[in-house]
Amino acid sequence: MHYELYIDSLFFLNFIMNLFLLFLVDRSTLRMASPGRMAAGAAVGAACALLPFLLEGKAIVKLAAGAALGAAGMLCITFRVRSLRMFLKLLERLAICSFGMGGGILFLIRLFPGLREALASVPGILGMGALFLLLFARLRDEPYGEGPCRALLRRNGRELAVEALIDSGNSLFEPISGKPVCVVGRAVFDSLWEGFREGFRAVPYHSIGKRRGILPAYLLTELRLETGGMEYLFTDVYVAVSDEEISGADSAGAESVKMIINPRLFAERKRGGRGKRQNERRYDTESHDTGKDAIQDNPQG
CATH class of the missing domain: 1.10.274 (Enzyme I; Chain A, domain 2)
Known part of the structure; x- marks a missing residue:
């Protein structure tokens, strides 16, 4: 044939x-x-x-x-x-x-x-x-899940690798842009920012034992996360600074966890971005001056 x-x-x-x-x-x-x-x-x-x-x-x-x-x-x-x-x-x-x-x-x-x-x-x-x-x-796929991961933080030529935890309990968001916010301890923040405070934002939070409060947050240039064998890159991520010790689930090795990841980072990337909120700033970077007036611009603060 x-x-x-x-x-x-x-x-x-x-x-x-x-x-x-x-x-x-x-x-x-x-x-x-x-x-x-x-x-x-x-x-x-x-x-x-x-x-x-x-x-x-x-x-x-x-x-x-x-x-x-x-x-x-x-x-x-x-x-x-x-x-x-x-x-x-x-x-x-x-x-x-x-x-x-x-x-x-x-x-x-x-x-x-x-x-x-x-x-x-x-x-x-x-x-x-x-x-x-x-x-x-159309099938639903959540490849990141929850649990421990490896995080690489980069800012102004400096980088720091830490153990992190993807935790659905972290639902923080920056009120002006609506971006999800991750949390790091004071030691991690000081080693990367070295006293500089450009791009400040005030992030409101609620916790058990304290009805409400404010966390300072700053824009991180680049965040790489390694989880489940995959590596994900995020840019311009807001990172809130906690003066209290970062803790996670016992199975994740709470003593080694230095960062809490907001799972909304993955959800928004999967959607290919998010719709702009009405009060979102057009230029949301560390060098922009609008960060200085974040508290005044946020009526919830």
């Missing part, structure tokens, strides 16, 4: 399906990749899918090599992989999405035998892929 293979159609089909898969993986990692990197990764994966047809050797070996190179190339180009553990986590999610989408497409082809020829065509496969993309994109 003779088959004709059109390289351009095969490349286009694999490129679009790879884009679908990378979009789902990126969504499960809170949108870590840019569209350009996803397109580049999808192109590399599509090119590797052509290798079995261009090389000589046993078919099973060529297919395995093409799949392995394609998956590794897609993930390493699309995401900034910084460790073997992170790569394996991404590979796991890519495999789940691939088997889910591939199994769904085969199920539809078997379910409608009269439409097999149309469904097995390039437009049919892409249409089914888009259908499952919309379906899977």
